[in-house]
Amino acid sequence: MVHGKEFTIQTKGYSDIKDITGEVRHIIEDSKISEGIVTVHAVGSTASISTTEFEPALNADFRDQIEKFIPGSLHTRHSETWGDDNGFSHLRATFMGPSMTVPVSGGAPVLGTWQQIIVIDHDNRPRSRRVFVQVMGE
Amino acid sequence: MVHGKEFTIQTKGYSDIKDITGEVRHIIEDSKISEGIVTVHAVGSTASISTTEFEPALNADFRDQIEKFIPGSLHTRHSETWGDDNGFSHLRATFMGPSMTVPVSGGAPVLGTWQQIIVIDHDNRPRSRRVFVQVMGE
Amino acid sequence: MVHGKEFTIQTKGYSDIKDITGEVRHIIEDSKISEGIVTVHAVGSTASISTTEFEPALNADFRDQIEKFIPGSLHTRHSETWGDDNGFSHLRATFMGPSMTVPVSGGAPVLGTWQQIIVIDHDNRPRSRRVFVQVMGE
Numbered sequence: 574m575v576h577g578k579e580f581t582i583q584t585k586g587y588s589d590i591k592d593i594t595g596e597v598r599h600i601i602e603d604s605k606i607s608e609g610i611v612t613v614h615a616v617g618s619t620a621s622i623s624t625t626e627f628e629p630a631l632n633a634d635f636r637d638q639i640e641k642f643i644p645g646s647l648h649t650r651h652s653e654t655w656g657d658d659n660g661f662s663h664l665r666a667t668f669m670g671p672s673m674t675v676p677v678s679g680g681a682p683v684l685g686t687w688q689q690i691i692v693i694d695h696d697n698r699p700r701s702r703r704v705f706v707q708v709m710g711e
Numbered sequence: 712m713v714h715g716k717e718f719t720i721q722t723k724g725y726s727d728i729k730d731i732t733g734e735v736r737h738i739i740e741d742s743k744i745s746e747g748i749v750t751v752h753a754v755g756s757t758a759s760i761s762t763t764e765f766e767p768a769l770n771a772d773f774r775d776q777i778e779k780f781i782p783g784s785l786h787t788r789h790s791e792t793w794g795d796d797n798g799f800s801h802l803r804a805t806f807m808g809p810s811m812t813v814p815v816s817g818g819a820p821v822l823g824t825w826q827q828i829i830v831i832d833h834d835n836r837p838r839s840r841r842v843f844v845q846v847m848g849e
Numbered sequence: 850m851v852h853g854k855e856f857t858i859q860t861k862g863y864s865d866i867k868d869i870t871g872e873v874r875h876i877i878e879d880s881k882i883s884e885g886i887v888t889v890h891a892v893g894s895t896a897s898i899s900t901t902e903f904e905p906a907l908n909a910d911f912r913d914q915i916e917k918f919i920p921g922s923l924h925t926r927h928s929e930t931w932g933d934d935n936g937f938s939h940l941r942a943t944f945m946g947p948s949m950t951v952p953v954s955g956g957a958p959v960l961g962t963w964q965q966i967i968v969i970d971h972d973n974r975p976r977s978r979r980v981f982v983q984v985m986g987e
Contacts, residue, residue: 624756624808630788630792631787631789633788634789670808674750674810675752676750677845684754687756709847711713
């Protein structure tokens with residue numbers, strides 16, 4: 574069985590972190606799939622999917638850290654060539670990857686107590702970000 | 712067909728690297744699945760799954776490199792707020808991601824000769840780390 | 850249904866980036882699978898799979914950035930021990946991960962307009978790189 578659903582979420586960009594665990598749980602419930610996997614995918618080349626303990630202090634730490642790694646002020650050939658000023662967003666997204674697949678068991682994603690599924694939008698402006706969730710199993 | 716199994720592995724924390732290729736191979740064999748995929752997932756928000764050439768010199772290089780990237784001594788709002796001193800562990804885990812999916816062919820994971828499946832435990836203490844392995848296919 | 854295919858692609862190494870979206874699309878078309886997922890996996894421990902807006906300026910930016918993160922000149926115990934001088938290649942690959950899974954819908958991978966699937970070969974020499982693509986669904 575395969576059950577897919579796309580939703581959009583409003584983000585502020587600049588590696589804004591949004592907790593989408595609830596949305597993913599609901600899509601798995603709608604699928605009636607008990608055992609399998611769920612693939613969570615950020616559509617576009619400036620966002621990433623991962624997990625974290627979703628709480629404000631750690632979210633701020635993460636944004637600090639990625640700003641040290643690939644600064645928003647980074648001069649890039651991409652921004653110079655295309656004038657869209659989001660070269661840093663693309664680099665952050667390619668490093669982290671756009672997708673994640675997590676086991677589903679007992680009709681729910683297999684997660685730790687303090688582990689939430691997140692989309693991180695690296696773009697340099699607020700966006701309506703598309704997330705596609707594909708559930709497979711039986 | 713779907714076949715899932717969770718196991719635990721003892722780690723030392725601080726990005727301790729454990730080779731779990733044998734465990735993953737055995738679970739695939741038990742599943743009787745010949746062609747498909749295997750999702751390997753570290754349960755919790757302070758560990759990662761990847762592949763490496765598993766040998767002591769490279770493992771030490773990896774720990775050096777991640778210590779340069781996100782030091783264990785990093786001051787974080789998370790540690791300050793919650794007093795658990797493992798903000799750096801969370802940041803390492805979110806950057807690398809908790810999961811990996813690898814093709815299965817001929818009843819085995821598709822890997823290079825020098826490519827082993829690893830769990831990296833970034834937490835700041837020894838742990839009994841849960842790993843969930845989901846095999847899907849036919 | 851499961852449909853797998855391996856192909857090889859010539860790379861220059863040193864985090865050379867190749868667009869493999871066309872190959873992945875063709876394998877999905879050959880599979881006759883309309884809804885499901887595709888797992889794209891670089892066989893070996895010195896390459897990664899991700900997505901990017903594939904264009905020359907951004908590709909050069911990416912190589913600059915990964916060179917700052919883990920320089921090709923990095924002294925590693927791995928290179929010292931084994932004499933193959935590609936410790937940096939392994940470290941880059943383990944950080945980024947060897948695999949990616951993307952939803953398939955309407956017989957095509959779910960991607961943004963400016964989002965291409967890429968293999969990044971981090972090794973320190975030209976290689977014929979194996980990529981295994983596994984399509985699953987219905």
